Amino acid sequence: MLTLSDLPTLNATLNGISFAILLTGYYFIRQGKITAHKTCMLSALAASILFLTSYLVYHYNVGSVRFTKEGWIRPVYFTILISHTILAVTVVPLAVVTLYRAWKEKFTKHVKIARWTLPIWLYVSVTGVIIYLMLYRI
């Protein structure tokens, strides 16, 4: 049975999965494999939506979790956390527009915005894992 204390690990895992599927989806489009690209990107979206749901459930119940470590790691942690948070908010409208343009088959415009969406989404998912490791594992 999954308990509240399992959610941070689940969340980090979902972020890691998003990161891996986004990279795979990029690889597929570079190979010209459109259906595989589409499947990956929609799966990454599903993983990120699951992450967001589980993240909100966790923080609704637990509140915010304080970073207690001292020394050089503190500014590193907060730099990553702040950039992660700002870009996590930014990536939502970017992903919506990227998907909308793909859905409407406006692929030239899709590529234009996707070249921003993809690296930002990758950064948000990988820093999600890093923040988890810094907060709970080291």
Ligand code: HEM
């Ligand atoms: C938010 C999710 C998505 C992201 C982040 C994304 C990302 C990308 C990126 C970065 C490229 C450019 C690759 C390059 O540098 O050559 C691309 C191209 C493309 N994507 Fe997506 N994609 C997403 C969803 C989709 C979906 C759902 C479809 C549906 C079929 C799709 C269809 C295509 C096609 C056809 C191209 C090639 C366009 C061309 O070269 O003219 N993408 N995508």
